[in-house]
Amino acid sequence: MHTKTISTIMVCSLLTGSVGAYFGSEWKEKQLTVIETANGVATPINGNITPEQEEKIRQAFSLIHDSYVEEMSDDELVAGAIEGMVQTLNDPYSVYMDAETATRFQQTLQSSFEGIGAEVTVQDGKLVIVSPFKGSPAEKAGLKPLDQILAIDGQSVEGLDLVEATMKIRGEKGSTVQIQIKRKGLANPLTVIVKRDEIPVETVKTEMVTKNEKTYGVIEVSSFSEHTAEDFLTSIADLEAKKVAGIIIDVRGNPGGLLSAVEKMVQPLVTAEKPYLQIQERNGETTGFQSNNAKKKPYPIAVLMDKGSASASEILAAALQEAGGYPLVGETSFGKGTVQQPLELSDKSTIKLTMAKWLTPDGNWIHGKGIKPTVEVQQPAIFHAHLLQLSETLKREMNNEEVLAAQEMLAGLGYEPGRTDGYFSIQTEKAVRDFQVAQNIVVSGQIDKQTAMALEEQVRAEINKQENDLQLAKAVEILEAEGR
Template identity: 50%
Template sequence: MKMKNSYLVILLFLAMVFGAILTYAGIEILAEDEVKQDDTAKEPIVTTDEEKKALLEATLGKNEFSKIQQAYTIIQENYLEDVDQQQLIEGAIQGMLNSLDDPHSVYMDLETVEQFNDSIESSFEGIGAEVNMEEGVVTIVAPIKGSPAEEAGLKPKDQILSVDGESLEGLDLYEAVAKIRGEKGSVVDLEIRRPGVSETMIVEVVRDDIPLETIYSSTKTVDGKKTGVIQITSFSQDTAADFNKALQELEADNIEGLIIDVRGNPGGLFTSVEEILENFIPEDQPYVLIEQKNGEKIRYFSGTKEKKDYPIAVLTNNGSASASEILAAAMKEAGYDVIGEQSYGKGTVQKTIPMNDGSNIKITIYKWLTPSGEWIDEKGVAPTVEAKQPDFFYTTPINVEEPLKYNMAEDQISNAQIMLQGIGYKTGRTDGYFSKETEEAVKAFQQENGLTVTGEIDKLTAEKLQQQVLEAARDEENDLQMKKALEILY
């Protein structure tokens, strides 16, 4: 390779890096004041290789960027096979971000940016789960309400190890997501490792269109009191406006209390949760603290004069993350009850910054703290009232290679026993030993569901059992967390 080309690529690389820095600085400065550009500033004119080399040495020799140029040259001149220049540049950017050891700071190439924008704007095709990279493993934050991921029984904290038998090890988050997503109607087999379960499992998911409707409202009347319920499944561009509209309609319907449900909500836009909190947090109390790089803390206040004149509670679980936790923490410290389980534990704010060629860097720019100054990262927000769902809510899909039958003992049998008991069949035990009583419970289940009565759990029986468990989990009668919220609200 000629030296001319190597210098050109390094110049392009530096232009991309400095372009990103200037873009970021411009966004921050323009929020406060007008930036004027000096049109008289001129670039130095260089024409020969020697002049370019001298300019580079004058620029790069004073700092560590010269190592990048040296590494690039070594690879191009010595590596066994040809290497694409763009691949090296993007690899260098990705390497810098990987060195931050922050799963939320990532590089998105042009293809990834397109996929990212599609998922934000209206709908996309895939399994419907928010994922994150934790300790190098793709981890589910939460399945989206009504999505194929939820239908298949995927849970927060599930780790995705492989897709259709192909390991995700070594891939970045967006490379892994590209393999998980796919056309509507196509089937993907995900190898899942679930915390507390000794064996991995294969979960079959049928991809579908994933709409981004984020607000669901309803009313519940208990003991003559009408309670409004607003479920927020994520915080997107229209979420705050849709929430405010739903709240106005519920108040016009004369509700006497309100439950805000952010269970399984993986977060989203910070501005959306800000606008929602404006309804409930009085003006003399901050609803969040933002800690900047220099340690300075900025308090954010609402313009609300006083609280609503009806009681309010918030529902959370371990799939409530990021913006959901900002809402839960603010409401908790303002004196409202938070009911359910400890939240996910994501206490940082990211910003997506475009680069000159249309690619993006999503990078962590702030910590967010609760109004009292607590950082909940990797800890979560503790509920004021703990409430768990029935045990069968936490079961896993059953992988059947060989039928499970009498006198066997393993974790999957324990899982099946908890499922059967949850939908009304008496197994006598849940310790994983396939007893005679468990066999009779399986026979009764098969009889009532038109299956061949064998007393063994084969693939068809396991699929039918999983289907009924999911239906039972959607039954409001089994939602113990919602029942607890309604119980303590008044």
């Protein structure tokens, strides 16, 4: 295994698209037997295709161009040929993007973008949400990790590739998109309407938590963007200056981003005893990347993660666990272990191609499996409540999944619906009345749009309360024990 320090590795995040990884100049030098790069443009090496194969392609092109029942442009046929080659890979992370789409792809790394604020990928042939960004329109509308997207604006996603689906989801600020989803635990699909907005990429937030007269710093990293590493290291320095008893790094719901940011964030937290990341190429050759750091921090550290933690988040979590010895608290992560290289073609279109696997410091490939936490902790049931999609007012004697969702929300808020099976009972009606009294809204015992909105607002408020976060509480408990 070769070992070196990363200079320009990056993971790119197609926001409301796939999480992928790609490499800069240092690793690219090793790929010249596959692709020559000149001025950033990829060109095929002569000899990769036989004369017979080239002639077969020319014949097919001419046949379709000259004889198909409808006229097709040369550009359409060439793009279709490239898309066909990429689709043959059966890899959702390898995609072809025309010049316009490639430009939008690059814009997702800027300081803000317009959309719904969710990461989408393909898993087992299904279009699924990796995670909505915290505070995003997608999160506020009730979308959750692993929701399967069935339709966008009433049109089935069947037959769409990842880029096509992504472009349908994204759109201008103020416009809306209707997304039909299938969610585990629900028999019927949900239709969620999301109002697009400008999504600022403010990726690092810091807060404090105190227990037994000791203060701990919590650094929440929502994605890995251009300034994430700088902001993260500043937060570390600020917390150290305040002499906190330990630090918790929170990458829950973080779908990935620039790996160059991960590299800068990890290096000060691990030593050179192990590589914090390994890259395995198609020939099996593995390259390790190591920190130059001589010693660990003098205080305990823990990482929070969940099923919405993907790609770059998993690289960080694995590095801190296996190379740093730090505990992971929460749920098993998403499971994405491949890396991609965007290669620009002569007309500014791009192929984002899977070029390698990434392995953990101990050589584990987590693709499709995720990373298991050191300590598994599930959040309270209210964290998993389904938001209401009312088509009519809910009232006594009704029996459906909307009633079930309302009962779960009422129970999570401390009211007593009597049952949580979807049947609107007398006790459920009483719980609704009690809630309406507490919220100072019209007391009817029925759930209309006003009551539904109040329920959702209260649920979000409870989720955001630090004292309800069981995963955070466990992380603090672990740091407290390690600091004794």
